[in-house]
Amino acid sequence: MPRTVSLAVIPGDGIGPEVVAEALKVLDAAVGAAAPDVVFDKVEYRLGAGRYLDDGEVLPAAEFEQIKSADAILLGAVGGTPNDPRLAGANIERGLLLKLRFELDHYVNLRPTVVYPTVESPLRDPGDVDFVVVREGTEGPYVGNGGNIRSGTPHEIANEVSVNTAYGVERIVRFAFGQASARRGKLTLVHKTNVLTFAGGLWKRTVDRVAADFPDVAVDYLHVDAATIFFVTDPARFDVIVTDNLFGDILTDLAGAISGGIGLAASGNINPDGTFPSMFEPVHGSAPDIAGQQKADPTAAILSVALLLEHLGLTDASAKVSAAVRDDIATRTGARPTAEIGDAISRLVLN
Amino acid sequence: MPRTVSLAVIPGDGIGPEVVAEALKVLDAAVGAAAPDVVFDKVEYRLGAGRYLDDGEVLPAAEFEQIKSADAILLGAVGGTPNDPRLAGANIERGLLLKLRFELDHYVNLRPTVVYPTVESPLRDPGDVDFVVVREGTEGPYVGNGGNIRSGTPHEIANEVSVNTAYGVERIVRFAFGQASARRGKLTLVHKTNVLTFAGGLWKRTVDRVAADFPDVAVDYLHVDAATIFFVTDPARFDVIVTDNLFGDILTDLAGAISGGIGLAASGNINPDGTFPSMFEPVHGSAPDIAGQQKADPTAAILSVALLLEHLGLTDASAKVSAAVRDDIATRTGARPTAEIGDAISRLVLN
Numbered sequence: 001m002p003r004t005v006s007l008a009v010i011p012g013d014g015i016g017p018e019v020v021a022e023a024l025k026v027l028d029a030a031v032g033a034a035a036p037d038v039v040f041d042k043v044e045y046r047l048g049a050g051r052y053l054d055d056g057e058v059l060p061a062a063e064f065e066q067i068k069s070a071d072a073i074l075l076g077a078v079g080g081t082p083n084d085p086r087l088a089g090a091n092i093e094r095g096l097l098l099k100l101r102f103e104l105d106h107y108v109n110l111r112p113t114v115v116y117p118t119v120e121s122p123l124r125d126p127g128d129v130d131f132v133v134v135r136e137g138t139e140g141p142y143v144g145n146g147g148n149i150r151s152g153t154p155h156e157i158a159n160e161v162s163v164n165t166a167y168g169v170e171r172i173v174r175f176a177f178g179q180a181s182a183r184r185g186k187l188t189l190v191h192k193t194n195v196l197t198f199a200g201g202l203w204k205r206t207v208d209r210v211a212a213d214f215p216d217v218a219v220d221y222l223h224v225d226a227a228t229i230f231f232v233t234d235p236a237r238f239d240v241i242v243t244d245n246l247f248g249d250i251l252t253d254l255a256g257a258i259s260g261g262i263g264l265a266a267s268g269n270i271n272p273d274g275t276f277p278s279m280f281e282p283v284h285g286s287a288p289d290i291a292g293q294q295k296a297d298p299t300a301a302i303l304s305v306a307l308l309l310e311h312l313g314l315t316d317a318s319a320k321v322s323a324a325v326r327d328d329i330a331t332r333t334g335a336r337p338t339a340e341i342g343d344a345i346s347r348l349v350l351n
Numbered sequence: 352m353p354r355t356v357s358l359a360v361i362p363g364d365g366i367g368p369e370v371v372a373e374a375l376k377v378l379d380a381a382v383g384a385a386a387p388d389v390v391f392d393k394v395e396y397r398l399g400a401g402r403y404l405d406d407g408e409v410l411p412a413a414e415f416e417q418i419k420s421a422d423a424i425l426l427g428a429v430g431g432t433p434n435d436p437r438l439a440g441a442n443i444e445r446g447l448l449l450k451l452r453f454e455l456d457h458y459v460n461l462r463p464t465v466v467y468p469t470v471e472s473p474l475r476d477p478g479d480v481d482f483v484v485v486r487e488g489t490e491g492p493y494v495g496n497g498g499n500i501r502s503g504t505p506h507e508i509a510n511e512v513s514v515n516t517a518y519g520v521e522r523i524v525r526f527a528f529g530q531a532s533a534r535r536g537k538l539t540l541v542h543k544t545n546v547l548t549f550a551g552g553l554w555k556r557t558v559d560r561v562a563a564d565f566p567d568v569a570v571d572y573l574h575v576d577a578a579t580i581f582f583v584t585d586p587a588r589f590d591v592i593v594t595d596n597l598f599g600d601i602l603t604d605l606a607g608a609i610s611g612g613i614g615l616a617a618s619g620n621i622n623p624d625g626t627f628p629s630m631f632e633p634v635h636g637s638a639p640d641i642a643g644q645q646k647a648d649p650t651a652a653i654l655s656v657a658l659l660l661e662h663l664g665l666t667d668a669s670a671k672v673s674a675a676v677r678d679d680i681a682t683r684t685g686a687r688p689t690a691e692i693g694d695a696i697s698r699l700v701l702n
């Protein structure tokens with residue numbers, strides 16, 4: 001009996017639809033080759049800035065319910081042209097992307113970084129870089145708590161509250177230890193404990209406590225500012241990094257940059273408990289300036305498919321995608337149109 | 352009649368005393384050469400982790416009052432060995448360094464970055480980098496508002512409140528526009544307006560409004576995550592960056608790293624109104640692992656003296672220090688002991 005996987009697809013804005021088209025091409029190839037019993041039932045949702053401009057909807061309740069009942073979500077990128085005045089009344093990031101991450105309890109935001117030998121890093125000598133950032137996804141400065149009083153007056157006060165719970169910190173820390181244990185056995189907590197003493201204290205104490213359950217993992221701590229230094233001077237030192245939502249946002253863009261481009265950076269917004277569907281997306285944004293020109297690199301979206309397949313337990317299909325990307329990257333010379341990259345990787349998957 | 356400048360000197364911990372000794376050497380040389388009418392009346396304060404370990408004091412009220420009445424402060428670096436259990440009960444950073452910055456209303460934290468032609472950057476091709484980060488110093492996530500409830504239990508909640516005021520944001524933004532106007536006329540606001548909508552909104556609106564008073568300055572905006580990408584792919588694009596306390600902390604360490612080492616990064620914690628003394632310090636920490644070995648590069652401390660002299664209106668003396676550092680760096684070959692670097696720069700100042 002074939003297994004059916006319902007996949008919600010949100011191509012989004014800008015280059016989103018282009019990279020998602022290639023990602024689905026590769027998905028189909030990999031499933032055909034390595035998981036022929038599995039049927040992907042794909043339902044596309046037109047959400048993002050474009051949709052909002054059309055009918056004023058950001059995430060209608062009915063569509064949200066349908067997405068919630070899917071087995072997994074593939075997302076391209078959402079967001080319109082920066083400073084588009086027609087978008088001033090909406091916050092697509094908070095209303096759509098963060099809403100999905102928070103409501104679907106994607107407490108793990110998994111962001112691997114590899115420097116492929118043939119990809120030119122902006123770093124003179126990046127070394128053998130292969131780490132994963134385990135970014136908390138449902139707490140911290142991202143919760144949206146806070147507000148303004150006396151807005152627009154000389155007496156305005158704008159507060160943002162970072163909320164961190166023992167429950168939330170422990171579950172992500174345990175997940176990160178699990179990753180480290182399955183990798184090279186090294187976990188680095190990144191925070192700013194000397195200044196953010198309340199939140200930092202909770203994170204630090206939690207890591208110290210959970211460490212007792214993972215004697216095979218060596219634990220290290222870095223302040224976030226110092227971590228950025230090591231990202232450019234010695235990124236190969238990292239194996240697994242665990243950090244909060246905001247620091248993880250910053251570090252993973254930096255990681256994308258040092259690994260030779262955000263065009264290769266994949267991510268999974270994961271609910272490990274399986275209560276809700278997990279969501280896979282490239283780290284990059286919608287890049288409206290190059291949209292529709294077949295200039296975008298779909299590799300990050302394709303690698304997100306590898307994460308998606310792995311999450312669904314389709315390990316062979318996932319490995320095929322990763323290997324095909326690695327092989328494709330190894331022979332890259334100049335720029336190719338988006339679809340050509342997707343075609344090339346699909347062919348490699350089928351080999 | 353000679354002008355007397357009272358200078359509070361806080362050598363601090365680790366490499367602090369070593370780099371401060373060289374900074375004072377260069378200060379004396381520069382004042383002798385270019386401001387012979389000015390007498391520096393230096394008073395040293397033994398503060399930091401070492402002092403705390405001796406007598407349990409972090410910043411005694413009497414010493415604080417004396418420091419407050421000085422004309423300026425030179426600080427080396429404070430902080431003990433990471434994870435020293437004897438320091439667990441104190442927070443030298445919050446109790447000393449941040450206390451000085453906050454109580455002395457150092458709302459401008461000025462951090463220039465230059466990539467000197469002969470210094471090897473970890474970046475393959477940094478380009479012609481010369482920017483300054485204007486970091487807010489008295490608000491944002493650094494205020495220390497927040498707390499824990501049910502600490503140590505599975506129900507612990509740890510909050511951190513970022514507090515931003517129209518008053519605080521406007522004064523730093525105006526300062527930054529002034530800097531941009533006197534430099535290459537380009538100001539980049541860095542924040543995370545799409546997520547931290549309350550604080551980000553205040554910052555963005557303030558920059559947009561103040562921009563009207565500086566028609567010669569071109570204004571740009573970057574999310575903090577995107578800014579880190581440009582720091583490694585195109586740092587030469589920046590002229591003046593204005594940002595909050597936490598983002599400024601992160602970006603200036605990254606800036607130090609790409610410019611070839613935090614050993615060159617100077618900073619001024621400035622109260623432009625002159626109500627309280629401003630404080631000048633290298634961006635680097637106390638590096639206890641190399642303390643007392645004459646291994647530290649005193650250049651960042653020496654460049655902090657250049658900022659100090661400029662702040663005091665001793666422009667010629669300041670220019671002499673900057674030029675001497677530039678000349679010294681141009682001929683650097685291998686590592687030299689801390690004092691040798693200070694001697695070399697002093698000689699160049701006197702030339």
Ligand SMILES: CC(C)[C@H](C(=O)O)[C@@H](O)C(=O)O
Pocket residue numbers: 093094097098249283545546576
């Ligand atoms: C678009 C934005 C809300 C998002 C984030 O800050 O998490 C993005 O930067 C990311 O890293 O996925």
Ligand SMILES: CC(C)[C@H](C(=O)O)[C@@H](O)C(=O)O
Pocket residue numbers: 194195225444445448449600634
């Ligand atoms: C030591 C620490 C409190 C300080 C900060 O976070 O501001 C340091 O990192 C800096 O940048 O001066």
